[in-house]
Amino acid sequence: MASRKNTVVFEDYFPAMMEKLGTDGFMKELTNGFQLLMDREKKVITFESLKRNSALLGLEGMSDDEIRCMLREGDLDGDGALDEMEFCTLMFRLSPALMNNSKELLEEAIFPSL
Numbered sequence: 001m002a003s004r005k006n007t008v009v010f011e012d013y014f015p016a017m018m019e020k021l022g023t024d025g026f027m028k029e030l031t032n033g034f035q036l037l038m039d040r041e042k043k044v045i046t047f048e049s050l051k052r053n054s055a056l057l058g059l060e061g062m063s064d065d066e067i068r069c070m071l072r073e074g075d076l077d078g079d080g081a082l083d084e085m086e087f088c089t090l091m092f093r094l095s096p097a098l099m100n101n102s103k104e105l106l107e108e109a110i111f112p113s114l
Contacts, residue, residue: 044081
């Protein structure tokens with residue numbers, strides 16, 4: 001990930017991770033990432049938990065405004081925090097390659113043996 005003039009640019013490693021780990025393994029990694037960033041008591045990612053754990057993601061240089069922007073981007077229910085589903089949805093939305101293949105991924109997740 002790199003930062004350029006008030007924007008954060010993410011390198012998209014998700015397609016390679018999906019290929020290597022498969023759907024179940026990739027979803028487990030997203031769950032692990034959520035648990036790493038979440039507030040242990042509230043069981044959601046809050047501004048404070050994301051700020052506190054941002055260095056684990058290489059985001060230690062992010063401003064408070066950038067962290068708030070990340071939360072707003074994924075906060076679908078408007079509660080100011082990310083639950084696990086919102087986090088996973090945001091991660092998929094941040095990956096153009098995964099979004100392009102989302103129908104195939106959904107079918108693989110729902111019908112793994114077909």
